[in-house]
Ligand SMILES: Nc1ncnc2c1ncn2[C@@H]1O[C@H](COP(=O)(O)OP(=O)(O)O)[C@@H](O)[C@H]1O
């Protein structure tokens with residue numbers, strides 16, 4: 244007897260979504276299998292963040308059609324926290340500042356909720372701190388960041404690094420990184436990539452949204468997709484990123500004229 | 505008007521009955537103070553919302569009920585658990601009052617600096633005259649002639665806290681004064697009085713706690729607690745008062761706090777109001793001599809149909825005084841939180857720095873926050889600021905927390921605590937801060953809508 248093949252980690256079919264009353268995603272298809280890293284590139288305003296918000300349940304991204312299955316279940320039917328507990332994580336393009344709530348409080352509550360959902364015992368304050376410090380070391384982050392209020396007064400780079408720290412602590416199965424590289428110098432970029440690569444493995448998938456090819460030198464993707472006007476207009480291997488870097492997006496704007504790769 | 509006289513007469517009948525009961529026991533000067541106060545109450549009557557000072561609070565519920573004086577003593581002090589009200593303070597002086605009367609079996613004072621007087625006011629009053637001991641403080645800062653509920657408190661003056669610290673004396677542990685209402689089937693009234701007299705350079709923290717001890721299934725019956733605190737601070741003295749009010753959702757609570765600060769004295773108050781059918785707390789601070797400073801902060805967390813009204817009056821009467829005020833409201837359900845902050849800077853009070861802020865977090869669309877700063881500035885070299893905000897939980901922050909696995913309620917709690925922390929942080933004592941945070945957490949669990957999705 245052969246077992247049915249495992250469903251893909253993420254299967255997006257004909258996803259349509261609007262934001263601010265405007266149609267942004269116009270029938271997007273994408274399949275991510277466990278172990279794969281997919282990069283999405285595309286011009287500003289093409290709907291990359293809207294996709295990330297739709298996948299995590301942000302109320303501003305209103306899904307108007309299509310479906311999204313995550314490990315075989317209907318992702319769009321879940322509340323944002325239920326998606327997180329099932330292993331979906333978003334590193335925000337613009338991380339939110341939350342004065343008065345420390346990173347360690349937020350992360351410990353979040354991690355324990357996720358662990359409880361998986362049937363694992365909760366971590367006490369000491370166990371949690373030990374774990375969080377190990378992860379912080381991995382991306383060369385000062386431990387005192389954990390006791391500071393979430394992103395409060397952080398520089399752009401610190402915020403992005405903090406997103407990666409949270410990802411490392413929560414260990415998602417599907418991690419969506421929305422322009423985590425923008426605003427980072429090359430050293431910070433390498434550190435962020437180190438964090439992502441540390442988590443990379445057969446059980447996990449990544450959706451890396453980026454503007455620049457340079458991140459993909461350090462997080463080498465299995466697939467690169469171009470998002471334009473609410474659809475994936477082109478897909479290829481990692482070399483597509485280099486081509487985009489050289490030629491820009493204009494040659495892809497009209498899908499009919501696009502060369503196959 | 506005739507109606508009003510009848511209502512006030514309900515208190516008068518009680519007053520006369522008690523005078524007879526206590527005939528011969530209270531000193532003559534005190535009887536006269538009480539009689540004078542009763543006359544002042546009858547003269548003033550109940551305030552109405554037409555009074556400028558009472559526009560946010562309707563005291564009609566107090567006029568409708570008759571609140572007989574609460575029964576004198578508890579029938580079961582042994583079964584009461586004042587440590588429930590101790591804010592995690594397991595050592596230090598603790599005075600417990602049941603229905604406004606000192607309960608020695610639940611109280612302790614412990615070792616105190618030489619010359620300190622700490623104890624129940626009833627006892628201190630019988631030992632002294634009109635011009636010494638508590639008699640020298642009573643009515644000097646809270647005048648019966650100018651406030652109907654101060655008058656009522658004074659007319660029914662029976663017991664409370666008496667603290668005198670000689671110059672330079674410091675009490676390290678917070679002094680707890682715990683006032684528990686213990687209803688016996690019908691609404692009753694207690695009128696605790698706290699008199700604090702700090703000599704030059706003396707230092708103390710007083711935790712003033714108002715709670716409800718329910719007898720079995722009686723539950724909340726809607727009694728009245730009407731408190732007055734007068735604090736006199738000598739030069740360089742420092743007093744922190746942590747005031748926690750939570751009798752229950754049906755109770756009425758009126759509080760009046762007055763402090764007078766001599767040169768370089770500092771007064772800190774953290775007033776935490778956790779709700780009742782009708783709560784009103786006034787704080788009057790007189791920065792009477794140069795260099796005095798006060799820091800008033802308040803937190804009110806209300807739910808249901810609760811109502812809390814905070815009123816502050818800070819008078820800068822001398823140069824180089826500073827005042828800082830921060831009041832924050834967390835309003836769920838259909839609750840109403842009101843704040844009026846008056847700062848008066850007199851002509852001589854040059855180099856005044858006065859800061860006032862009132863911030864409100866509405867957890868439900870039916871909750872209401874009222875805020876009213878009143879600045880009266882008669883000097884020219886003055887730095888005054890005031891600000892008020894009324895807002896809701898930040899949706900983006902809520903979403904961010906939920907993407908980290910917290911459910912909507914837990915995320916809301918974190919944000920509310922973050923909002924409230926700024927007030928709690930102003931209490932100097934770590935154990936007190938932890939106790940206040942725990943009280944707030946318990947309160948939020950009772951408040952449907954706190955952190956829930958709107
Ligand atoms: N909440 C919103 N209200 C109005 N317009 C929005 C909202 N969110 C996104 N948009 C619009 O949707 C389009 C796509 O935005 P976004 O997904 O952020 O693009 P990208 O991340 O690819 O730069 C843009 O034109 C943007 O202005």
Ligand SMILES: [Mg+2]
Nearest residue numbers: 291292336422
């Ligand atoms: Mg974007």
